[in-house]
Amino acid sequence: MARQKLSIQQKTTEEKTLKEGFKEFTTHCKIKNLAEKTLVYYQAYFTKFETFLESISIKHIGEITKPTIDNYILHLKEETEVNDITVNTSLRAVRAFVYYWQSLGYCPHFKIMLIKADKKMKETYSEHELRLLLEKPNMKDFAEYRNWVTVNFLLATGVRVGEFVNIRIEDILINEAVVKIKHGKSRRERHLPLSKTITKVLIEYMGIRNGEADDFLFCNSYGGKLDENSCKHAISRYNKLRGVTKTSLHLFRHTFAKNWILNGGDIFRLQKVLGHSSIETVREYVNMFSDDLKRNFDDFNPLETISREKGNYINIPKKGAKR
Structure with missing residues (x-):
């Protein structure tokens, strides 16, 4: 009798449909209190995966x-315009729900490895572009003024659009020169320092915004x-009107990280500021901006600075010269 029950249970497990399994996975995610964005991400890539599976019966x-x-x-x-990074983005989602099904015994256990992908250089705003974007507009147009404050804020804090x-x-918190970020990716509240310039900008803005x-x-x-899409469209229009063809809000985050590193900021503090759970993500910035790090390298290199002092160098005798 026990063997018969096991056989029935095994049959039920093997016949678990994709939609049934994903519904269970979604419930599991909700119980874990994952962000709505994460659920949307899983749904999008499950639909894509399901379509492929149906094509091979x-x-x-x-x-x-x-x-x-x-x-x-x-x-x-084989898909058009799909690079290795996009493939891995899809695989991360598939791995999440397939591993969950494996844990329940719905399918055989095996590892899903990400493919090797070349890291692309993260695009940033140039100094010239930032000067164009940071020129203060006519304050009578609130939307234009708010967009200017937005650019200042994103560049000063490196926060995500969400x-x-x-x-x-x-x-x-103006008196403390701090902003509370309560809706971070890791769902952990973090407090970011506000520089003197952005503090002045915010004091003026809040006086107008009320x-x-x-x-x-x-x-x-x-x-x-102001929702994410409206913000993206507003800044896209703002940038183009100022002659800047780059319109991505996320580039301000990259620009913040790049300049933090070039100005000598340590990556451990950068990790906290950006809200990354892993230091490896932050290390990528250092690797990607390696060419920029060579700029004025001699000015900061301790050997170079010490050797400039009189007498701190070695004279190598020429061949044949008397000692």
């Missing part, structure tokens, strides 16, 4: 094997919350 989770994933990688690489749009007026303590700091023209 796989309908049940129990049919997924290591060769299945290998074929999926080849399928992704963090930026969720900052409330009460999160700005609003209650629990209102969002950066609002639309009607006082409502």
